[in-house]
Each structure stands twice: as structure tokens, then as C-alpha cells.
Amino acid sequence: MxxxxxxxxxxxxxxxxxxxxxxxxxxxxxxxxxxxxxxxARDNVLHQVTLYPSRGLIRDRHGELMVFNDAVYGLIVIPNKIAGMDTAEFCRLLGITPKGFKDRFDKLKRMPGWAPYRSFVFERELSTRTYAAFQEKLFDFPGFYVEVRTDRNYKYNNAAHILGYIGEVTDKDIEKSGGYYKQGDFFGISGIERAYEERLRGRKGVRYVLVDVLNREQGSYKEGKYDSLPIAGEDLTVTIDQRIQQLGEELMVNKIGSIVAIEPQTGELLCMVSSPGYDPNLFIGRERGNNYIKLLQDPLKPLFNRPIAAPYPPGSIFKIVMALIGQQEGVLTPSTTYSCGGGYNNGSNFVGCHPHGSPLDLRGAVQISCNAYFCHVFKTVIDNKKYRYVDEAFNQWRRHAVSFGIGIKLGVELPHVYQGQLPKQALYDKVYGQHHWKASTIISLAIGQGELGITPLQMANVVAILANRGYYIDPHVAKYFGRDKERPNDFAKHNTTVAREYFDVVVEGMHDVVKGGTGIIAAIPGIEVCGKTGTAQNPHGKDHSVFFAFAPKDNPKIAIAVVVENAGYGATWAAPIASLLMEKYLTDTVKRQYLIENMKKGNLMPDFSPAGLARDSVMKAQALLKKQKKKR
Amino acid sequence: MKKTDAETSLERWNYTTKNYAALTQNKDISTEGYDWTIIITYLLMVSAGLTCIYSAIYTPAHSNLFDFQVSHGKQFMYICIALGLGFIIMLSDYEIYPTFAYILYAVVMLLCIAVIFVSAEVKGAHSWFQVGGFRFQPSEFGKFATALCLAKFLSGYDIKFKNIRTRLIAFGIIGLPMAVTLLQNDTGSAMVYLSFILVLYREGLPGWVLVLGVVAAVVAVLALLIKPLYLLITLSFLATVIIIMFFFIFRRQLTIIYFTIGIWLVSIVMVYSVDFVFNHVMQEHQRTRINVLLGKEIDLKGAGYNVHQSKIAIGSGGVLGKGWLQGTQTKFNFVPEQSTDFIFCTVGEEYGLWGTFLVVGGFVFLLWRLVVMAERQRNKFNRIYAYSVVSILFFHFFINIGMTIGLLPVIGIPLPFFSYGGSSLLGFSILLFILIKLDSNRVHELAGVMD
Incomplete structure (x- = not known):
């Protein structure tokens, strides 16, 4: 129409x-x-719950539990799921201020990888009380979750440097791990925790759950098709003997220095003490950050792992190495004798010696620790006519020293191992000019002074070589993993360049040291101990007290090196400590309780009071003046 | 092709004779004349709507369709009431609609005004009566009351739409409920009355009014996006180009030149008034909504949340959809207002592209069919009422789906026949059933001719 x-x-x-x-x-x-x-849509409803595996437990060589786990409740946030929450109540429960709340979010927003749909750690560890309060009210705070993970706990408050600690990953670590770690995860930062991180950490599991708009769980996603269970980390048994580690740390109280003990045949580290140390329990819980800062600021550097990272002049214990090199080079026999008139004089240089009978053969020189004798030995080694030039002989000497693990990084698994200092030909060429230096120029090397720096681990390794009469196995801490006692890997055996036959006379000399020489205090009734004292001069103050030894003489079970800084003679502090530890390890008891008490009482800490610091600086100034005079 | 009078008469005669038997049987209820296509479309739509509401609020605890504690049960009840009302309307005498149009309009308007003073606030609006356990929104009935009133007025004896006075009264009839609804603070429902401009267009309002409306809308959007000064320069430049073009090239098409100048002047006024209204009249939440829509603001937590989640729901449906009761957005309540204003999300998520195609296609089909129906009316009252129905349904369809798919700002008005809500379902049903009743009467009119 x-x-x-x-x-x-x-x-x-x-x-x-x-x-x-x-x-x-x-x-x-x-x-x-x-x-x-x-x-x-998937992001909206799929909530990925990380299931943290428990970290591998750590036991000592006798199966004694050292490190175990505690459950820790962390507060996780997914920023874009926060909706209509009572911020004031939230802050009250958590014990933070509203400003702190805002600051945390600002901090999260600055993090690389920030995205509102990702989960971030808001509070790393909730106290049990906070967690209890939270659990009830979690539904009032959509976008926040509680994640359970494990933190370390230590049964004994020792061995901190060996065990290391775990802490939160940094952005760099996350990047390096290729996505395994995420913000807020813990991982091994030092020590064994770091060395065996990948075996100790296990494998994270994941569970996908469906959530509604208020983040209430609504069941699993596709019947758990994509879920995976966490795999617990492997338990690790270490080579450390908890008992002597404990005793070692007690003996080193109020002293600066190191103890390293090795089982010679296997290269297993029996104890490793760095003093002053710290209580590993400081690195767990909510206070770990503050404690770390405190330790970092401590002038005594308790975080510094001295046994593997601090080089000391070895002093007289180096004479043992000299005795072996001299024999190998054919310039020294057990019957070689040199006389000593209170020192070694070679024109420009004079090396003093303490009064003793003269002349001495090799065994006697080791026992008495005659400086002059070993200066002669060093001179014959370096000025050996076999070689055309001094530097050739020096390099040969150096090669021998390296074969004793000196001047190289030993193959221990721990991080931050220092190789020490063993001078190279180039150094002397630079200082004196090529062919313008000879044995007498560098004579202080003969008695372990001069440009020589050896870590306590290297010292212990040298004495282990003596115990083995010619070889060492890479020192290590990991004994085996899991119940099946699977060895982590084969640790390499290294032969020295010195033949087996030259060792006996030196070992005899070391035996004499303890039987009736400078190290008599180290003698243990019923056990034949071989040792050597050292008193290492150092430009910064009083001499370091050094001692290394192994026992028993035949079929040795333990090789040990002790360094006590600024403590004077090797026989005063280092030797008794080494002896006590050997006794403890070999007989499981210490009969000489009075000696333990004496050692514990000794306080050799530097004085940080104003008066002490003033005295210290005066001494340093004097040392500097002396040095400058010498140069002139 | 024009039919001759003779042909037309013959056609009528054939038609009448064909139906005469039925018409003379003196049956009060006759299925003859009812547009079954529209009735079936209506039934399909409310059923589909019920299915979606069931899914949107589904909880295993209330899975029974006849559970009147929850929305789907209530909606089922409303559908039954609507069908009952429809039956009563079919029984009624079609004469009562023109007769009582003014009275009905007056009563509904009074209710709409009364509700402002006696109602409790629901989501910032005063538009609900609370009677016992039921709430009822008079403005939903304002639409068909206004439609009837407008139809009655414009179909009146010796009323000419060209007359200015007529136009003013017509605008008054539309403007009153609009103003009242605005006072109820229900902007969305108030805007629905704008759709009556389409009816007026059909009844004689010139086409340029619509063009002007579209241009105004485009300019308004541009005014919000571009700084007023730059926009004016651009518009002036465009206007100059068009004028010069028509003046020199097409030899003085004066009408178009005047029209261009007119539009240009209106644009200038628009730009500044939009700027003024936006900055000084609108409320903060309205400003935010508009900014979010224009992409000037990204606020996925606040104003943009609904639309964002709605788009996720629809977008994640894909081609085939996730299946009935399988939509995660739907099931876990990510889209607020999902059973009411955002019911289209459920279609998109659970039935995918074919579902949304069916719904959009269904509405286009329904609207098309209603226009055809409107045009076949023999009296002006019926036709104007039919176009009112078309315009109202179209406006709801356009705004609601446009909003859920993020093309238009969030204006909270329901999707006819789909959205949950007794008042709106009954309102739309009555609107449609009255039309069906009026339409069916064309047969009787013919019968009258024969008598």
C-alpha cells in the first residue's frame, strides 16, 4: 500500500x-x-600455583644432619587481580604503613619483567602469626596468595662458609637461569649451596587451578593434565666431620685465621674453619637482609672465606717443598750439609737464623728449620749449572712448585677459590731487568717469604702430598648424593714432579719436628705425627703462626694446616690447635683438655678501640718507612 | 510500478473473499491475522535469552530451571507472565489502545515522576518501585505509553506534521518522559527516547535532520579527540573546498552550498558545546567512560573493566564457542552485569561466531520484518505505533551490542528479549504484542469495508 x-x-x-x-x-x-x-580469558581464570620442592638435606661424613628445611609462607600478588580491598586492614595485618604498601608496588613496577598479570612476591616470609591471621582473611584480598616454600635451617651454628647460604635470586640470575627461577625464588648464593645448586634444589612443580573473579579456587584445569609434582632436591653427604669442624671453630674463637684438614688418600675435606666466622642461622628468616649488611660491614670480615681465598706467606713450612725440589733437581742429597753461623749472608742480603747446632744435614735442617740451609738449597737450585740461564732454572723451580698445587686454583667445588701468589719470571724481569737477577736477589723465597702467597687450603694440600708421598687428589666437599651414595664426580689425581724416593727423608725430618724439634707441642701420645712449623713474617704486624702436619706417619688419615694471624711462632698457637684436631679426629676424644682450655682462652683479636687503632696506624707507618728505606 | 485502481480493488476483493469465511464465523479468538513469523522470532529470542541467563548465573546448587530463587527461574516466570499478558492483549479490543492512549501516557508519566520521590536508589538511579519482593521500573512502560500517545496524537483528525505546532507537541510528548527519566538519573533509558526521531522522520521530518544528526555525532566524537581550534580549521577548509567545487565545477548547486554552510555553522556550535558539556556538565564517571571508549584513557580496572572483560568473553569464544555452561568468563563472573546488560557476552563466549551471527542476524531480520509490517498498516495510528516499536528495538539493539563489543560507550540499557529483568521483558513484550494485535486488526478493517 x-x-x-x-x-x-x-x-x-x-x-x-x-x-x-x-x-x-x-x-x-x-x-x-x-x-x-x-x-x-585463560589468564583470567588460570592461576598457576608453583609447588616448591624441598631442598636436599645436607649431612656430614658420619651421617649427622647439618642442614634441613623449614616451611616458609610467602605472600604473592598478581597485581591485575587486586580488586576492592581494604588497604588499611591489609597493612594492619602485615604490619606495614600505607605508604610502605604503595612503595612496594612502585618497586615492583620498576622491576624488569613487570606485567600486571604476572605473580610477584609481595612479602617474602610471613611470620607464623601473620600467616595465621592472613589465612583467614585471604578472600578479602583478591590478588594475594600464600605460597609455601622451604627455607634452610641449621642444626649446628658452624661450617657456615662451607655450607654457604641461600637467598633471593637477582634479576641477573633469573636471566642467566633461562627462566627457571622467577622473582622471589631462593637459590644457593655461596658455598656448597651454590656449587651443587642444581642437584640440591630439585625441580619445581606446577599446578593449574581455575579461579573465579574473586580468585576463589574452582577446581583443577583439564583434570590436572598440565600439572606436575615437585621433585625434591637430592640429599647431599659432605666430607666434613661435624665434630672436628665444631672443635676447630671453638679453638679459633677470638683468633683470626684458618684451619683446613684433608683426608690425604681421597682429597676429602674434613674440616675447614674460617675465623672469625658467623652463625649460618643468621641467613635465614626475615632478618637475613639486615644480618647480611651487618656482617658485610664488620671490619673483621666474617664473610670472607679465608681458607680458600686468603693468601699468606707460608714461612718455614715452604722449606719442606724446597727440600723436595732440591733433591729432584739433583743438587741436594740427604747427606748434604751446610753450616750456619746465625744466618745466611750473600753480600747484599742477610737472612737471619736462630741459634742451633751446626753443620746440619737435610733431615736435621728440616727438624731445626734452619734458614741458612734452605737458602743454600735455593741458591743451588736456581744457580744450577744444568741450565744456561737463571730464569730457566727458576722456571723449573716454579714448575715443581705448581705441581704441589701452589699458585694454581685447586679443584675444590666451592666458589671464590683463590690461586694464591707464585711469582713468575716476567715479574722479576720487569723489576730487575732480564738476566739481571739471580738466586740471591730472590732468596727470601727459599724460606717461604717474599712474593709468595699460599692459601691455607693449598698448605693443607701440600701436607697431604707429603702424607701421600707424592700426589694429591683434588680437595672436595661433596661425598655423595642421595641414598644410593652416588659420587658427584671423579676428582682428579695429580702427581707431583718430585719422585717418590725423595719424600722419605723429608717425612722423617717432619717426624723429628714433632718428636724433638720446633713442633714438639703437636705430639700426640700414641700417634706418630709429622709436622712443620712456620712463622710467617708479614709487613702488616706481628708474624702469622703457621703449622701443618699429618698423622699417623704411616698410612696417614689426616693432613691439616693451621694459620693464626698475628699470633707469633707457629709452635705457640697453630701447632697445638692442629694437634688437638688430629687427636680428636683420630681417637674421637681429646685427652689434653688443659690445652683446649688454653687455646680457647687466647684472644688474639686486633684492637678496634681508638687506642688500638692509633697504635695500629703508628705501626703501619713505621713499616712503610722501613720499606721505603729498604728501597733506597 | 504503480498498480491501477482496478488492480488494487481486485486484489482487495480476492484477499477479502479468501478470508471472509474465517472473518464471518464470529470467533473472538482467531489465529488469523497474527504475524506468526514475528511471534516465533519472539519466542526463539526469549528462549535463547533464558538459556544464556541460565548459563551466566549457573551454579550447580541452583541448576533447576524452576528454581525461583535465582535469575533464570525468575526470568522463566516473567516469560510466562509476558505470554499471559500477550494472550490477554490478543483477547482485548484493539480500539482500547487509541482510546486510552492519552490516559495511559498520563498514568505512566505520573508513576515515573512519583518513582523519583518514593524509590530507593539502585546503582545511582531512582527508577524502581519496590512492591513486596518485586521491583518494577515504570520507565520500561514509558516507552510503549509514549509510542501509543505519539501515534494517537499524530494520527489525529486534521493533524499535519508540517505544522510547527504539531511538531512541537510531538517533541513534547517524546521530551517529557525523556526529561523525567533523566531526573531519575537513568541516562541510558532516557536516551532511548531519542529513537523516536526515526518515527518522526518517517512521518515527515526531512531527511537532512538525520544527516545532520549523523554529522553532529561524528563532529562530537572528533571534538573529543581533537583540539577545538584545529578541528574548526579543518572543518572550515573542508567547507570552503566543497563550496568552491560546487560553485565553479558543478555550476551553482545552491542548495548544496547552503546546506554545506549550514552544516559548517552547526559544526562550530557543536564543537564548542561538546567541549563545554564534556568538561562542565558531565560527571566524572561519564567522562571516564567516554575517554576509555575513545582510547584516550586505558583503565582496565575501573571504567574500562566491563568492556575489556566483555571483549575477552566474546573474543575468546572463537568461531564455534566454548559450549553451553563452558564459558570461563561467564561461569566465573568476570563480566559484571552479565545476565542483564552484558548478556550478549554469553552468546559470544559459549556459542562463538555462529551464535553472535544468529543473534545479530535475528535482530536485523526482526526489525526488517517489523518495518514491512509497519508499512502494510492502513491507518496512521498503527503505522506510527509500529515505527515506534521498530525504533525503540533498534536503539536498544544498536546501543547494547555496540557497547558489549566495544564500539560504543557503556550505556546501561538491556538487549530486548535477552537480558534478564522482569520490567524490561514485560515492557518489550507488551510493546510487541500490542503491535501484533493492532496488525492483526487490518483484516477486520477489511471486513468492515465489506460490510
């Missing part, structure tokens, strides 16, 4: 079709072309 205006219906048809087509085009775009919405 035709009425005026009925043609206008076409306008209506046109509008309907146009709107319909625009809608359909938009729907095709939303539903077919742009597939980001599917992922967004």
Missing part, C-alpha cells in the same frame, strides 16, 4: 543492514582475527 513517505522504509533497511554489517565485521575481528582474547 502506497502512502506518502513509505519510500523512507528503504532508509530504515539501509540503517539496519549497515549496523548489522558493522557488528558482524567487528565480531569477526574479535572472535576470529584477534586471538589475544583467548589468552586473556
Amino acid at each position: 502506497i502512502t506518502p513517505g513509505s519510500n523512507k522504509r528503504f532508509t530504515f533497511f539501509f540503517i539496519f543492514l549497515l549496523v548489522g554489517l558493522i557488528f558482524l565485521a567487528r565480531l569477526v575481528y574479535l572472535q576470529v582475527i584477534d586471538d589475544s582474547y583467548e589468552a586473556s
